[in-house]
Amino acid sequence: MQFSYRAKQDSHNEASGVIEAVDLSSAITHLKQAGLYPLEVVAIALSARAAGKQPDNGRPLSRQDLALWARTVSQGLSAGLSLTQALHLLAEQEQGRRLGSVARKLEEEVTAGMSLADGMERMGSCFSAVAVSLARAGGAGGALEEVLQALAEQVESESDLIG
Secondary structure (H helix, E strand, C coil), X not given: CEEEEEEECCCCCEEEXXXXXXXXXXXXXXXXXXCCEEEEEEECCCHHHHCCCXXXXXXXXXXXXXXXXXXXXXXXXXXXXXXXXXXXXXXXXXXXXXXXXXXXXXXXXXXCCCCHHHHHHHXXXXXXXXXXXXXXXXXXXXXXXXXXXXXXXXXXXXXXXXX
């Protein structure tokens, strides 16, 4: 399987390209072994799955909603909730808002056996490719809670810089 990637070589340079690997986890491992820090790793053969994307009105989540989503799910996992329970809690808290319906759809996907990253990917442009890749890497590495916490902090600091 082929994956396109964007990675940091050092503090000033980025690299991008295509890597062949068995799965996403292997692709990330190969990049790290090559001395690269993966920023985005996406399977190239996504076009077949793209047809299964759920409608999202073509809008990504706002920075505020993305940070709230990531922080709430991370805190739920930290408190000992399962992923589906954390998503359900967020869906209930944000009921009547777009974030609530996004959380509800993700809860349904995860309950049906899909990974969080695959569910995020099916949401169309609600989540950036970077957010999906981070969730995929965190899930594969058993560090989903930490990755989502870092994502929330990154989005919040970007928002502070933008104003």
